[in-house]
Amino acid sequence: MYSPQHVLVAGGAGYIGSHVCKELSRRGYVPVVFDNLQYGHTDLVRWGDFILGDLGDPEQVRLAFSRYPISAVMHFAAYTFVGESVAEPDKYYNNNVTCTLNLLRTMHEYGVDRFIFSSSAAVYGEPKVMPIPEEHPQWPINPYGWTKFMVERIIDDFGRAYGLKSAALRYFNAAGADPDEETGERHDPETHLIPLVLQAAMGLRKNITVFGSDYDTPDGTCVRDYVHVADLADAHVLALEYLDDQSGKGNAHVFNLGNGQGFSVREVIETAKKVTGIDIPVATGERRAGDPSRLVASSDKVRKVLGWTPRYADLEQIVKTAWDWHRKDSNKDQTS
Ligand code: UDP
DSSP: OOOOOOOETTTTTHHHHHHHHHHHHHHTTTEEEEOOSOOOOOGGGOSEEEEEEOOOOOHHHHHHHHHHHHHEEEOOOOOOOOOHHHHHHHHHHIIIIIHHHHHHHHHHTTTEEEEEEEEEGGBBSSSSSSSSSSSSBOOHHHHHHHHHHHHHHHHHHHHHHHEEEEEEEEOOOEEOTTTTTSSOOOOOSSOOOOHHHHHHTTTSSEEEEESSSSSSSSTTSEEOOOOEEHHHHHHHHHHHHHHHHSSSOOEEEEEEEEEEEOOEEHHHHHHHHHHHTOOOOEEEEEEOOOOOOOEEBHHHHHHHHHHHOOOOOOHHHHHHHHHHHHHHHHHHHHHO
16 A cells, blocks of 8 residues: 655754755645744744654654654754854754754664755855856855854765765755745744845844945845755755665765846845835945855755745745745734
8 A cells, every 4th residue: 555755854844944845745745844933933833743842852753753754854853053153162062963963873773864954155165266056166164054064074974884865955045935924934033034025024124235236246245145945945855756766875965056147135125115116214324244245056966856846936936935934924913
């Protein structure tokens, strides 16, 4: 009898994890969300069962594997604030590396050999070439980036030693929201450009501050590669299927996840003005420490090897889905 594959989604109550759960479910998998709810939200767990648990507690992790016939793991549970990682490296290495090791150890114990890892463009550090290919040298410039770098090394070694098959997906700037408005971005504190611009549009903050206007870019503001979260989700399922097709053991793959297209902070703000029809107040501030002027992915590998084609590569679509979600989500707060 056919039984659908259960995929443990660590951090599945968060922004990217919840979109991936939706996509897994749509493609016939059974997501099982494991989340400590420090940054996750139960109302975003809409696809599959939920286990309240912490990766820091090996017993809680074991419980998930003993309760469900897990055949693969996707791991989104990490701290992501770069500045905080500089101020509190212990917290970051513990959560992002040690807790991941607990998860990997338990997978090994239960014979689960497929792992999809949320990595980051932060593993490259200051880019030397643009767009950035996967073979670009890796020298992160903050502890957050090093935690991602270290987990990539660990899963590579687990592959060689224990036969773990893995894909590390190096995200560029995840943005947008589920086009059906069933899930979306809700960070507290919010530090990302697009949600902050939209908060300014809604009057929830007085303006958006552009962090630096003297970069060596066409309009002087930083350029980033914004990739729609639904396209990210799609890539995760493609990566899982790719690992399934790989014969042999111990394959550690890495893929950039970006559209290969850069937009400046000013272009994002102009797009948001157009999408919302609101003249969003803009202030210009100092550069934010640690921001490279340009980060654009080479997306050749993910397109070629996984057959990934982004459906929402257009910046206007990305901002529009985010805008629809933020309006809906803020109304929910007022009515609940
Ligand atoms: N940014 C900005 N004002 C803000 C937040 C972000 O100008 O209030 C800029 C930031 O300097 C970067 C870009 O927007 O160049 C994207 O930043 P975000 O924090 O969204 O993502 P990151 O690139 O840091 O992962």
